[in-house]
Amino acid sequence: MPITPQELITNLGDLPPLPQVAAQVLRIVADPDSTADELQRVISTDQALASQILKIANSAMFAMMREVKTVTQAIMTLGFSTIKSVVIASSAKNLYSRGSVGLQERLLWEHALATAMAGRAYGKLLRFPQTEEIFLAGLMHDIGKSVMGIKFPDRYGAMIRTIYNGQGDCLDMELEIFGFDHSMVGEALLRSWNLARSIEQTARWHHEPLDAPPESRSLTALVALGNQMALNQKIGIGRPESLALPTQQALEILNLTPEQLEDHREAVLQVLEMDKSLLTEF
Ligand SMILES: [Fe+2]
Ligand SMILES: [Fe+2]
Secondary structure, three states: OOHHHHHHHHHHHOOOOOOOOHHHHHHHOOOOOOOOOHHHHHHHOHHHHHHHHOOOOOOOOOOOOOOOOHHHHHHHHHHHHHHHHHHHHHHHHHOOOOOOOOOHHHHHHHHHHHHHHHHHHHHHHHHOOOHHHHHHHHHHHOOOHHHHHHOOOOHHHHHHHHHHHOOEEEEEEEEHOOOOOHHHHHHHHHHHHHHHHHHHHHHHHOOOOOHHOOOHHHHHHHHHHHHHHHHHHHOOOOHHHHHHHHHHHHHHHHOOOOOHHHHHHHHHHHHHHHHHHHHHHH
């Protein structure tokens, strides 16, 4: 029997907070009366974030005619919703890179980004309305792994290295060693960060999308497909075959045959290839 959410929180203790600037940016973006000027002021209080945003605005992804030199220009170029993604991505990156698991942190982050990009690409191909939401949910789907790495550096680090060497399945080992898994930890963290419910639910159910609440089921399925594609491309830790069940459930939810999925493969790979610049921008 897995432990209850309350026992989980007791086991984990304090969770890493959402950085303050990120919380402010989310609040401004959610407020229809807010202005680009307010957003610019908040972002400019965090130099690292401001320069990250400028880099992304000037990256190959946007291929602007003219160089974007100020945060205000970047806001105008990228729009509120992309700025929100960038800010959340930067918070996620800091967290993914914080554990003491070792060399594997970079891989966890690249996996999150590749899942987000591939999931969004599937969403566009399948005409899912909220593609930016897929990107965010993809970025956050495995965030529970970083929290476990931060909280239990020795035991979790050893476990990740075992999986990295091709032995064992992540969820099984987590449940066996800790009594809970990264999907439950991810949900708890994202709830404490107060992001959208759908993002929490995707983190919780990405390994069993059919169990996701109906309103988040398609989103979770798309992230599951992104997750599969990332591992297929060897971006991440674990064997691609370990995702057979979630992928099969995702196809069922999205009403796709394996052949139809295969038809989209090339297009998604192309997007991944094109968006690769993002991997280095961050
Ligand atoms: Fe996962
Ligand atoms: Fe994953």
